[in-house]
Amino acid sequence: MQNTISMHPLVQDSDLANFKALLSSPQRIVVTSHRSPDGDAVGCALAMCAFLVAEGHDAVAILPDAPDEALAWMPGVEGIVIFKDETERASALIANADLLFALDYNRFERLGPMADPARAAAGKWLLVDHHEGPDNFQVAQVHAAACSSTAELLYAVIVGLGGRDAVTVDMSACLYTGMMTDTGSFRFPSVTPTTHRIVADMIESGLQHAPIHEHIHGEAPLDRLRLNAFALNERLEVFPQFGSALIHLTAADMDRFNHRPGYTEGLVNQALGIQGIHFAVFVKEGGDRVKMSFRSIGEFSARAFAETHFNGGGHHNAAGGATKESIEVVLAKLRGLLPEVAEQLSALA
Ligand SMILES: [Mn+2]
CATH class of the missing domain: 3.90.1640.10 (inorganic pyrophosphatase (n-terminal core))
Structure with a gap:
């Protein structure tokens, strides 16, 4: 060969x-x-x-x-x-x-x-x-x-x-x-x-x-599709002024759709795929932790964001983190950080 x-x-x-x-x-x-x-x-x-x-x-x-x-x-x-x-x-x-x-x-x-x-x-x-x-x-x-x-x-x-x-x-x-x-x-x-x-x-x-x-990609359980549809319809926040989007799912949300490991894989990329969005975060309540996925397009570093604010890590455009804080605290912190993200996005553009 x-x-x-x-x-x-x-x-x-x-x-x-x-x-x-x-x-x-x-x-x-x-x-x-x-x-x-x-x-x-x-x-x-x-x-x-x-x-x-x-x-x-x-x-x-x-x-x-x-x-x-x-x-x-x-x-x-x-x-x-x-x-x-x-x-x-x-x-x-x-x-x-x-x-x-x-x-x-x-x-x-x-x-x-x-x-x-x-x-x-x-x-x-x-x-x-x-x-x-x-x-x-x-x-x-x-x-x-x-x-x-x-x-x-x-x-x-x-x-x-x-x-x-x-x-x-x-x-x-x-x-x-x-x-x-x-x-x-x-x-x-x-x-x-x-x-x-x-x-x-x-x-x-x-x-x-x-x-x-x-x-x-072609053998998704119906529950997975419905959970993702719910997340996009009910739990997606888009901040066009900050070039950012945020999706969260609570433990109750995931129970409702019989969540299994992998069901929310790729969900954050849907948020990143929105026109004008260069930074997306997915926040998920699970077990004793709140898990976060960060995705960015271009120069803005998802990894730096994860490291600086959530002691996380990963790759330049794809990073993650976890915390013992409540999902409400995490979401409030994230929403508060978005103006800063917007400044960095426009400085890098
Ligand atoms: Mn790898």
Whole structure:
């Protein structure tokens, strides 16, 4: 098979050599990704685990909590150990691993309650990630904040370690899901010719991309649609004078529509898609926390906003945060900050 990706421009030879050295003999390996795992997190965990097993390692994927239903079709998903459900088993696996992979995150806090066993692990950590500012727990890494997804980096890592033939069609499906979901179906500015070359390679090698889009976007439960319609109709506030929009859902709102994990995925982008809106926030009450998603278009940094005001983090145009404050307090604070956002938006325009 013709391989158009000889080397990813964001992946260093020396970093791959470090990975190769650590993986040169069979190891006990735990592959991890972040809490509330999205397509990139699950896709990377599954593809990496499948690759490591094929290479003769004893590898298992562990996630802090279960992926949402839109990802339940992914090849190998039933083999993932969920820390929340099997805490003892997962903790033992983490404690006894020779090597551990951190995929699509770079701070242990992103693991929630799984952070403690992760911090205490005796094995060596390897990191593949595209978030800013990695912590320093890893002995080897492939890190590029400019890359549109961890799955894109991981494709290059796997090809670098095992050659193009090491990427099976199932692994391609997992990695494509990560690339597609982290790029808004390949439309964000972070998408490059390399992103598309990798996809071309995958399709040339037998990947069926259309069913993946159908799984992710074409099989929504009716309750999900109704919850989103309710949110847009009843809970969307548009502030054209501030170039901003705000959506919130209370716990009661979500109960009313039998909310399940993933139901509000992408909702904030609907607000961002309104004409003249360059900054959108989605606020959701859940469990003991209020969670926020921040999205921006262009120079205005959603990450800086999340960091400054809510101790959150993420990417330049897509960030998040959580707080123990009440949803009323959070909404009042947000509404109060919008004039400041408007000033920054116009200064950057
Ligand atoms: Mn990602």
